[in-house]
Amino acid sequence: MASHxxxxxxxxxxxxxxxxxxxxxxxxxxxxxxRLVLIARSAETLKALVGxxxxxxxEALHVAxxxxxxxxxEEAAQExxxxxxxxxxxxxxxxxxxxxxxxxxxxxxxxRLFDVNFWGVVNGSLAALPHLKRSGGALINLGSEVSESVAxxxxxxxxxKHAVKGFTDALRVEIEEMDAEPVSITLIQPTAVNxxxxxxxxxxxxxxxxxxxxxIEPDRVAEAILKAATAGGRDVKVGAMAVVxxxxxxxxxxxxxxxxxxxxxxxxxxxxxxHPEGTLFQPGEEESRRDQPPx
Numbered sequence: 101m102a103s104h105x106x107x108x109x110x111x112x113x114x115x116x117x118x119x120x121x122x123x124x125x126x127x128x129x130x131x132x133x134x135r136l137v138l139i140a141r142s143a144e145t146l147k148a149l150v151g152x153x154x155x156x157x158x159e160a161l162h163v164a165x166x167x168x169x170x171x172x173x174e175e176a177a178q179e180x181x182x183x184x185x186x187x188x189x190x191x192x193x194x195x196x197x198x199x200x201x202x203x204x205x206x207x208x209x210x211x212r213l214f215d216v217n218f219w220g221v222v223n224g225s226l227a228a229l230p231h232l233k234r235s236g237g238a239l240i241n242l243g244s245e246v247s248e249s250v251a252x253x254x255x256x257x258x259x260x261k262h263a264v265k266g267f268t269d270a271l272r273v274e275i276e277e278m279d280a281e282p283v284s285i286t287l288i289q290p291t292a293v294n295x296x297x298x299x300x301x302x303x304x305x306x307x308x309x310x311x312x313x314x315x316i317e318p319d320r321v322a323e324a325i326l327k328a329a330t331a332g333g334r335d336v337k338v339g340a341m342a343v344v345x346x347x348x349x350x351x352x353x354x355x356x357x358x359x360x361x362x363x364x365x366x367x368x369x370x371x372x373x374x375h376p377e378g379t380l381f382q383p384g385e386e387e388s389r390r391d392q393p394p395x
Contacts, residue, residue, distance in 0.1 A: 168223070170227070301378045307372060
């Protein structure tokens with residue numbers, strides 16, 4: 101297992117830092133002394149988060165950028181190095197979902213989801229790698245339990261997370277095994293996490309989406325990410341259901357399919373859609389400031 105600098109000596113870049121797992125990870129890392137570069141489309145929300153971190157005695161820089169833009173990710177990496185001198189850990193966390201049957205979701209929306217969820221990981225990884233090779237650092241990509249299993253109504257999201265796993269696994273073999281570079285490449289695979297994830301998604305359903313129980317808190321995912329930042333790792337599943345669902349899909353796929361139907365049906369709330377356009381194309385800003393989704 102890899103060994104990296106302690107967090108209080110690290111410069112950490114986090115994409116999708118304006119809400120949910122990214123925001124929580126940033127706050128945890130800052131409290132442990134890491135210097136941060138926070139990336140998201142939501143400029144005002146990022147400014148507020150950086151202000152909070154600085155007021156608490158931390159150091160952070162915000163970069164308003166869309167992870168789907170390779171050049172913007174390369175520029176963000178350069179900003180990190182210009183400000184702090186290096187990059188020790190890069191966390192590709194940005195992501196968005198679509199709720200709707202696959203035969204109902206438009207190609208435009210599906211391609212946008214892949215631009216963020218898959219190409220955003222590719223762009224961030226390739227922008228980060230030259231710097232991580234120099235520092236002997238950690239690349240951490242956020243997959244999901246649906247990187248290996250599936251759920252109805254979020255099929256395109258699951259497809260993108262399968263792609264993230266395939267890319268991450270291949271990159272790990274090339275960088276760690278073939279080239280023997282001092283870089284660890286880790287895939288984090290959480291179960292459902294208590295974040296604004298369903299409320300930021302584009303929604304084709306006639307009801308408001310919700311997370312399927314049981315739901316874990318984002319602090320647990322942040323802890324797994326920061327452990328990988330110091331100790332490396334390969335595939336890290338977070339939450340009991342992530343272990344159960346991925347194992348079921350691998351060993352008993354027929355039963356896994358039936359279980360996924362039941363879990364998928366629990367993704368619908370009783371109320372009508374609140375914000376069906378979500379943040380697929382537009383940043384969340386004020387909505388992204390919430391630490392938790394509405395009850």
